[in-house]
Amino acid sequence: MASVRLIQATTLEEALAIRAETGARPVAGATEIYVARAASDMIGLDLSGVAGLRGASRDGEGWRIGAMTTWSDIADADLPPQFDGLRAAAAGIASAPIRNQGTLGGNICAARADGDGAPCLLALDAEIELQSAAGARRAPASAFILGECSVDCRDDEIVSAIIVAARPGARSGFRKLFIPGLDRPPLVSVSAMLAPAPTGRILRARVAVGGCSPIAMRLATLEAALTGEPLSSTLARHVADVHLQHLTPPEDGLASAAYRREAAKQALREMFAAMTGAEADAA
Secondary structure, three states, X not given: OOOEEEEEOOOHHHHHHHHHHHOOEEEOOOOOHHHHOOOOOEEEEEOOOOOOOOOEEEEOOEEEEEOOOEHHHHHHOOOOHHHHHHHHHHHOOOOHHHHHHOEHHHHHHHOOOOOOHHHHHHHOOOEEEEEEOOEEXXXXXXXXXXXXXXXXXOOOOEEEEEEEEOOOOOEEEEEEEOOOOOOOOOOEEEEEEEEEXXXXXXXXXXXXXXXXXXXOEEOHHHHHHXXXXXXXXXXXXXXXXXXXXXXXXXXXXXXXXXXHHHHHHHHHHHHHHHHHOOOOOOO
């Protein structure tokens, strides 16, 4: 029978030493780890007692969210509208016990194709901070996730925080679509951040889709189409099939690839409509 043995750490320095010496896999909220490793023995590095890895705060020219920050923490955090998408995703995660235990760092490291965290972090242009005994480094969220269940984290490293540059006046959104009546992950999830210039036109647009490829993907052509447009109720009209052509949705018993791509298009339109107080056009 498989077993999981946890080694507890109380400081980041102790955690990094244990990680380097044993290769123990970091465990945050443990909502994913036991399912993923149920078939094999493993040694886990329990980070729940490490101070300084939890909470969201202003840090220099941006924001720092500790990797051990729970979804409930994020949903209740006093963050600017730039983080509305992430807060909405946090509030909609599973059940209250999961939100109270699951962490943002654990979610992004799990790198599930249908994870709620990745589209939000891509839309926020977030960076992942990693610590090792040799020092710290940062990786863009877009480069950190290498594939499904695969991330750019060395055997001696621990994800310590998510860093997001402040974008004055920016707002973000999030949407996900389920099949009604099924207790399953969402078919698709989408997130966007729109940062305006003083003129009111969009200076920076970031849009990402989860559940339609092995990893969450940015929609670069849609971002380009939105840039320079007024931040107004007309944004949803820019969402078109051409912007989703590079996605590779799975085919399974829940939905076809074509259905998922159409669902992503509708979710994007609904999200932009909600962000601008408009009505979403029919698909």
